[in-house]
Amino acid sequence: MEIKKELGLTSAPHKLRTNYRNFPMVQKVVFGKGSFDQLGEILLPVRKNADAPVVFLVDDVFEGTGLIPRIPLIFNDQIIFISAEEEPKTDQVDALVRKIKSDFSEVPSGIVGIGGGTLLDLAKAVSIMLTNKGSSAQLQGWDLVEKPAIYHLGVPTLSGTGAEVSRTTVLMGPERKLGINSDYTTFDQVVLDPDLLVGVPKVQWFYTGMDCFIHCVESLNGTYLNAFSQSYGEKALELCKEVFLGDLNEETAREKLMMASWHGGMSIAYSQVGVAHAMSYGLSYVLGVKHGIGNCLVFAHLEEFYPEGVTLFREMLAKNDINLPQKVCSKLTEAEFDTMISISLSMEPLWENALGKNWLEKIDREKLRSIYEKI
């Protein structure tokens, strides 16, 4: 149904031709403890010449750590440290592209993103904007990218967002938060080294993992799902349960969460999120709450929509000693509640996925208000 919408088609799916999304996959992937050290070998055939550098965009939490000397710098390669404190922005992408263009006489051989969803999304966007004109804000949307990106490689150091495998890069633009969703966005190469998750703070580990878990609950309970995405979503959900409710040793937990994120990201191909994402967008807009925690704050109060998922989520909170912030919405004004509710209700495909075509009969402003008040 989502795809029908995009094509502006209204007839029944089985009568349509050319109506399924042709999904690009990451071209190459390596998985293994310590595989980060293969980066040099992997990049060698990518290098065009000594003047065309590889630019590494690295989460600044790694500045001064033992990871940095392991980055295989040669020629005029450059490391740019970037804070992931705030979500990635179109301005930031454009500034990075200007800097790279002014620093080097040639287009880089490749962009490598090392970090969580923010760094991975920045690497994708920068690699696109090095070959396409204008501002990245102009390419936010569906299939607006004209030219292939330069080679880009992702190295996740946090797991749960699925950014390492998805065909989008979600950016905060001047007008809206929206993905540059295109076949050229997907990484050419991903390096999955579970050892890079060593040292992730417990709270961040949890909220990023819940990004995957909540996504899966929403998509598996949605009406847009097909068997392709279902199989990936089910596996990701299963792995999340093992990680957050099982008694795995830390090494196994890292490996499994990394794979949960990977499969969860793949499940996006033919699925859509639901009530938690619709409501957390409102929360983020008004309160600036970050994506991972915003989803959790909302999801905890969605037992009516996702009874099994919310039960599991509460068990995960308890088992992992996570205390969700309380009374987050207690001081909001009427106007702020109104904005939050309007933003949430504007996410039509998410509501339709969650509640069906007649979703407007099943939800109203009062209902959303009552849920937001609990948060």
Added chain:
Amino acid sequence: MEIKKELGLTSAPHKLRTNYRNFPMVQKVVFGKGSFDQLGEILLPVRKNADAPVVFLVDDVFEGTGLIPRIPLIFNDQIIFISAEEEPKTDQVDALVRKIKSDFSEVPSGIVGIGGGTLLDLAKAVSIMLTNKGSSAQLQGWDLVEKPAIYHLGVPTLSGTGAEVSRTTVLMGPERKLGINSDYTTFDQVVLDPDLLVGVPKVQWFYTGMDCFIHCVESLNGTYLNAFSQSYGEKALELCKEVFLGDLNEETAREKLMMASWHGGMSIAYSQVGVAHAMSYGLSYVLGVKHGIGNCLVFAHLEEFYPEGVTLFREMLAKNDINLPQKVCSKLTEAEFDTMISISLSMEPLWENALGKNWLEKIDREKLRSIYEKI
């Protein structure tokens, strides 16, 4: 350990650098009932000019059926019908390449394989040999292909082999049955249309599905496994259980078996098969038994190695009313038994994966003889 072997390395894995396989994935995939009709649209940007055709290699069971008019022929495109009665051969690949080169003035724009594992493997091999010199037999082995293949697209019409997603094409050569295993082997595009499984004979549906099931049991119980392949293998196994032991409607069963094969194929990346494959190679060599049924014949008697898997397999046989051929080895001569056992024991990595480094202490010729005699 497998990878260590390939590199000739002997130190412990955690001390190694650059030791994990960098695995190529299918570049694009579309999934959905009726997605076959998107083939024309998908091939359009692939076409180089009116003289560079798309060549369709099609299982000859489809000759004269309704599928053929749906193949999007334009310009000088060609359909070549091929029997899948016998396993694909290097001679056959070389003959197809000669024919295509003599029929057309230009290198084709692409090769499309439509069929089961045999047709998919032929399409992969032909696309490689159109750009590489010599006979396909010379490229059997690991990473011997020098030049990228031409564009190749796979459309599975049987599910279970994983050929649609793997980086190999297994061919019977003049000296040995072996894969052309290379980064260039993997398909550029796969079209997964579950409706193409409509009408697969029940016995073929079962044996091809068991190719996936047995592969998963062997790899999940092997010593070579890592978390990447484990997650894919577990999901494939789960889907096989649903398909062959559940009470799904036919449409759902087709979708789930198609995804089981896909995930099973992906799980090959970092895993290895085991006792069933080692012994079925011997069986195939001496008796010419086909791969799918050969694995089943052996696997039924491997309860000692795979107790849970064999129990499930027997339930699947019963539930699906499949009667395995009996007394297959009853008339073999001593010399034939000897050959069969020797071929099987020569599959060292398979035995090591199944039984560990000291596998030679756990198995001997008498043991294999006693198992073969039961078949």
